[in-house]
Every structure is written in C-alpha cells, then in structure tokens.
Amino acid sequence: MIKITLPDGSVKEFAAGITPMDVAKSISEGLARNVISASFNGTTIETVTPLTTDGSLVLFTWNDDEGKKAFWHSTSHVMAQALEEIFPGIKLTLGPAIANGFYYDVDFEAHKITDADFKKIEDRVLEISREKHEFKMRPVSKAEALEVYKDNVYKTELISNLEDGTITFCDHSTFTDLCRGGHIPNTGIIKAMKIMSVAGAYWRGDEKNKQLTRVYGISFPKQKDLTDYLELLEEAKRRDHRKLGKELELFAFSSKVGQGLPLWLPKGAALRDRLEQFLKRAQKKAGYEQVVTPHIGQKELYVTSGHYAKYGADSFQPINTPAEGEEFLLKPMNCPHHCEIFNVRPWSYKDLPKRYAEFGTVYRYEQSGELHGLTRVRGFTQDDAHIFCTPEQLDEEFKKVIDLVLYVFGSLGFENFTAQVSLRDQEDREKYIGSDENWEKAENAIINAAKDKGLNTVIEYGEAAFYGPKLDFMVKDALGRQWQLGTIQVDYNLPERFDLTYKGSDDQLHRPVMIHRAPFGSMERFIAILLEHTAGNFPLWLMPEQAIILSLSEKYEIYAKKVLDLLENHEIRALIDNRNETIGKKIRDAEMQKMPFMLIVGEEEERNGTVSIRRHGQEGKGNVTVTIEEFATIVTEEINKTLKVFTV
Ligand SMILES: [Zn+2]
Ligand SMILES: [Zn+2]
Numbered sequence: 001m002i003k004i005t006l007p008d009g010s011v012k013e014f015a016a017g018i019t020p021m022d023v024a025k026s027i028s029e030g031l032a033r034n035v036i037s038a039s040f041n042g043t044t045i046e047t048v049t050p051l052t053t054d055g056s057l058v059l060f061t062w063n064d065d066e067g068k069k070a071f072w073h074s075t076s077h078v079m080a081q082a083l084e085e086i087f088p089g090i091k092l093t094l095g096p097a098i099a100n101g102f103y104y105d106v107d108f109e110a111h112k113i114t115d116a117d118f119k120k121i122e123d124r125v126l127e128i129s130r131e132k133h134e135f136k137m138r139p140v141s142k143a144e145a146l147e148v149y150k151d152n153v154y155k156t157e158l159i160s161n162l163e164d165g166t167i168t169f170c171d172h173s174t175f176t177d178l179c180r181g182g183h184i185p186n187t188g189i190i191k192a193m194k195i196m197s198v199a200g201a202y203w204r205g206d207e208k209n210k211q212l213t214r215v216y217g218i219s220f221p222k223q224k225d226l227t228d229y230l231e232l233l234e235e236a237k238r239r240d241h242r243k244l245g246k247e248l249e250l251f252a253f254s255s256k257v258g259q260g261l262p263l264w265l266p267k268g269a270a271l272r273d274r275l276e277q278f279l280k281r282a283q284k285k286a287g288y289e290q291v292v293t294p295h296i297g298q299k300e301l302y303v304t305s306g307h308y309a310k311y312g313a314d315s316f317q318p319i320n321t322p323a324e325g326e327e328f329l330l331k332p333m334n335c336p337h338h339c340e341i342f343n344v345r346p347w348s349y350k351d352l353p354k355r356y357a358e359f360g361t362v363y364r365y366e367q368s369g370e371l372h373g374l375t376r377v378r379g380f381t382q383d384d385a386h387i388f389c390t391p392e393q394l395d396e397e398f399k400k401v402i403d404l405v406l407y408v409f410g411s412l413g414f415e416n417f418t419a420q421v422s423l424r425d426q427e428d429r430e431k432y433i434g435s436d437e438n439w440e441k442a443e444n445a446i447i448n449a450a451k452d453k454g455l456n457t458v459i460e461y462g463e464a465a466f467y468g469p470k471l472d473f474m475v476k477d478a479l480g481r482q483w484q485l486g487t488i489q490v491d492y493n494l495p496e497r498f499d500l501t502y503k504g505s506d507d508q509l510h511r512p513v514m515i516h517r518a519p520f521g522s523m524e525r526f527i528a529i530l531l532e533h534t535a536g537n538f539p540l541w542l543m544p545e546q547a548i549i550l551s552l553s554e555k556y557e558i559y560a561k562k563v564l565d566l567l568e569n570h571e572i573r574a575l576i577d578n579r580n581e582t583i584g585k586k587i588r589d590a591e592m593q594k595m596p597f598m599l600i601v602g603e604e605e606e607r608n609g610t611v612s613i614r615r616h617g618q619e620g621k622g623n624v625t626v627t628i629e630e631f632a633t634i635v636t637e638e639i640n641k642t643l644k645v646f647t648v
Helices: 020-027 029-034 065-086 115-130 142-148 153-160 223-238 241-247 266-285 299-305 307-314 335-342 391-411 436-452 493-497 523-534 554-569 583-592 603-608 628-642
Strands: 002-005 011-014 037-040 043-045 055-060 101-107 136-139 168-172 175-178 192-202 211-220 296-298 327-330 354-363 379-389 417-423 457-461 470-476 482-491 513-518 547-551 574-577 597-601 610-615 624-627
Touching: 011 020, 020 029, 020 055, 037 065, 055 065, 065 101, 065 115, 065 168, 065 175, 065 192, 065 211, 115 192, 142 153, 153 175, 192 223, 211 223, 241 523, 266 354, 266 379, 266 391, 266 523, 296 299, 299 307, 299 327, 299 335, 299 493, 335 354, 335 379, 335 493, 335 513, 379 391, 379 523, 391 436, 391 470, 391 482, 391 513, 417 436, 436 457, 436 470, 436 482, 482 493, 482 523, 493 513, 547 554, 547 583, 554 574, 554 597, 554 603, 554 628, 574 583, 583 597, 597 603, 597 628, 603 610, 603 624, 610 628, 624 628
Parallel strands: 002 055, 417 457, 547 574, 547 597
Antiparallel strands: 002 011, 037 043, 037 055, 101 211, 136 168, 168 175, 192 211, 296 327, 354 379, 379 513, 417 470, 470 482, 482 513, 597 610, 610 624
16 A cells, blocks of 8 residues: 555555546546646656555646646647648657647758648647547657657757666657656547747757747637637737837837837836835835945956856956956846945944835846847846845844835735745755754744735745745736736845944844845836736826826817816826817827826816816716816825825
8 A cells, every 4th residue: 555645735545556547536526537637746747657655646637837737748749740740751859838838849841831731730639639549658768769760860869868768758649759748648638729820949949950940839628718818818919018118108129229228218207207206205114215326336246246156157248447457247236235335334233224225227138039028128227125134123124025015016906916935945955055043033034924914825945045035926917917026035145245244232243134125126027017917007196197188179278278287286197189180089099098087178168167077998078077176086086096105
C-alpha cells in the first residue's frame, strides 16, 4: 500500500500502481470527469501514470493553470499531426503551452503556411480530437530516438542533449512526438481550436540559427469558451493603451527621440501630475518626506549597491566624462541614492522611521523587440519610496504601506486583487542574506499585516529575493487579466552594503531595515493598465477634462464663457467647443474624447442660467437641465464616491 497526501492535507491509502485518475474516481465521479492533469511531488505526470511510492498528489482541472497547460500542450501534438498530414516533409521542433494557448515551431522547408490554410488545419485538429485518441507515454533508448528522427536535425539536437534512459515519446492516433509528458487523458475533450497567427522564430531563439515558423494556437473544452475568448481579445484591442493614448492625446513616441522613451503630451502630463499630487498628498499624511536625486550616479555607487554586478553588462553602458575619466551610469534604481540620503547624518532610534519618497525616473535597457507601448519602456518614473526603520517597527510600517496601497486602489477603481506573499525556500535557507531571526520577524510581519488588513493572500515559498521577503498586489482588470501592481519589499542587503546605522536605546549602533515600496509601480505602466482597465473613462477626479461646454451656435459664445468661468470657480476642469460645427458633430467628437459631461447651452439655457447635461455614453440631448450650482454638486458627489480622504 502507498500513502497519498492530497492538497487538503488528508492522507489516503491505495494499492501501489494506482493512477491519479483512479484517485479522482475514489473521491467522486464528478471530479474524475473533470480531471485532465496531475502532479506528483511537484512533478507533472499523466493522469494514467501509475503511482508506486508515498507522495503528494494534486489533481488539476481546466480551471487550474496546470490543467490549461496540459490541455494546450496536448493540442499542440494534435496540431503537429495535422500540420504533418497537410504539409508532408516538414520538420517539427518544439511545441510548448504558453500563457494563452500554445505554439509549435516548424521548419516548413519548401512549404509555406498562410492564413488561407488555418481553417483546414483547425478542421483536421477537431476531426482527430473527436476520435478520442489517448496520449500514451513510452520510454525509448537514445539510439532508437535518434534513429526515428534521423532526418530531423532539430529533434536530433534535442535528443543529443538528453541522457539515455530519460527519453520518452508520446503517441496518440498515428502520431508520435519526442516529449517529456504532461497531457490530458485523450483528445476527445478538445472541442474548439483556433490558429491565432504565425510568426518567424529562430531555432532556440538564436538569430544565428535558421528561422522557423511559429504557429500559435489556442483550444478550449467548449465552443463558447473560444467565442468568449475571441470577444475578449476584440475588447482588449479596443482598449489597447497604445491606441487610446493616441486618440486621447496622452502620450507619443518619436523615432528621433528614441525607442522606448515615451513623450508625455499636455493632457497626459496633466493626468500624470494629478496622480502624483494625489499620492504626494496621501504620503505627506503618512509621514513621508519628498526627496530629489539626479538621473545619473557614479558607477561605484551601483557597484556598492550590487546593481552593477547584476545589470551592468546587460544595460546602458557607462557615460564617461571627457577630461577626468569618471564613469557614470544612468540610474537603474533610486534605492542607492536614498541610502546615501539616509547616510548624510547620524540617526537615533528615536528619529526612525525615515520615509523618503521620490517620483524617480530610472533607465533600463530593454531589447527593442521587447518594447511595448508604456508597459515596457527604457525610461520610466517610479513612485518610489524607501522606509528605514528598526526591526521592531517593521510590523507597523508594513501595515501602513498596505493602507496606502489600498487607498490608491480604492480611489482608482481596482477592486479585485490578491496579495502574493513571497517567502524563503523552506528547504534552502543558506542562499538568503540576513539573520534567521530577522527573516522570521520580517516574514511574520508581512503575513500578520496581510491578515490584519483582511487581504486575500497567496503565500509562495521560495519566491522571495535573496535580500528579503515581499508582498505583491496582483490586480485583475475589467477584462479579467492579471497585473502585478504595487510592491512592498523588505531589504536586509542594502543597509549592509551602504553601512547604514542608527544608535539604539542601548547606545550601540544597529542596522536599520529598509522597505522599498511603490503603489503604482511605475507611472508609465500604471497609466497603461489604468487606460485599459477603464477604457479611457478614468475616475472623474482624474479625467484630464471633466466637462465640455457645447454651444448650439455662436450666438451663445458669451454665455458659454460665463459658464466656463463659473465652473472654474468650482474647480471643475472644463473647456468650450465653439467651433462652427453642428451640435451633432460636437457631441460625437466629445464622445470620442471620453468627455464625462457634455454641457449643452442654447437660448433656453442662457435665459434660465442653466446647462443641459449629456453624460458620456448616454443617448439623448440634455438628459437633465440644471443650474451651474447643481451641476457642481453632481460633480463633487461623484468625485467623493471614489476619491476619499486618506486618513492615518
Ligand atoms: Zn507532449
Ligand atoms: Zn528601492
């Protein structure tokens, strides 16, 4: 008999040789129907792999990431089979699952795959799938594997790097592939499949190698899942921050200025500034002090901090001064500068914590192919701050940072998030810097703070950086996509490297603990995510313009100007559209600009001292006619719904 531990901690005994599928059946028929993949002692296995030792078993369904991975990887086998049938003589290489679907890298030789072939391939994949072929793993000797693939240089290369005795093939239908495993029980559950695109990809990602064709696909257990997915992609396209950023005139890129270096246009700069002011106000209340540091720093600074060893060779190279032979680096991180600010004078424990905040612009080299709108850039501004505190204060400081992050999320409409806590690897404590006692303290501080604040928490062992544990906020946007926003990181390393000290109550010198934190992360990436989350309909307090006054004709220009002045008195950001255009055209343009309120003014409004309000996205002229005072109240009330006052 063997003992199988399940994720809920329960232990069940089974005869040796039982399969994960059998275990599922012993729990419930319903579970057995849905299980599509499994892992045993952390290693992915097949649902039909016999278990012969004690161990921990996890069963996965489509709802688990691991389940999707097995589903998509299995589909890549079926697609490879279809491709081989349709394009005889092609050479298959690798076909892994990715975040959304899978791909297969193929050397098409004399063939060429085009969009026109997609339908035929998809149909064939579904035809094979309907035949319910089981995926069967089988061990092969290295010699046998090399013989099978003697005409395929790519597989030959892969096999050559494998050890004899560890090589396996996977068979289904008439098709065989070199594979490590991790498949669904049979092809029958693949009910929908689509080829998304084809692209060039160098063998093993090396541009010195031959360029292959990467065929991207995705598959689902229900046709409706595919329809929903395609609809989501369409919506994501409509909300693409690069498209919206252009339409709303927020930011731009110039090939003359350089790739990955965003230019903030007036409206975007105003939006950014509003976000900065918002956070600065809250930070001031939370006891932060603003500092400013230069965009470059001496190379030695980053050698001390360790950043040079880590990023130096792979990032922007040093800037040399002409006469003195000095070397400077573009600042990749603000932390070293803030450490030196802390070092300017001696501190007593009574002075701590010190909280230095800076909207600090940093520069990091990214390959041009990796650049993407505002989410992957070469220069960006972090809403950075570093807290220097005593180990005893860590608990309290952590809670305060969480409060600030939650305030930021609440004011910007992010409601769906989890806190991911990254701790040490339980097995291997050697690789971490700092004493065991301090780590214990810091890890408990984070876990307690997350619990105390009622956060939905996921704990990841072994995910901590070598210098300290951290908490990341994983936020789901309106399209259900997950983003990492807001990091709080404990650091024992930099205080050591920069020899930071404070005098304790015992009159001895001690090391402070450092916390790095950035609720937005970077202004660029945050605004990109916010744009896609809101589709450009930012919370009213943040909108570049909150209202536009549309005059029915030039006769009402003077009244429109008067309305604008009154709105300004109420600190409502507005502008007038007095172009010689029809009201219909003016409304359409204002809708395009996502203007929250359109205030239509004509004869009646002028006579009564009112405006007719039309809200963005709502049909019909003048849903309601109100006085300026009433309109100001509507705006204030709406703003107060999202933008609360930060209290500590
Ligand atoms: Zn496989
Ligand atoms: Zn930092």
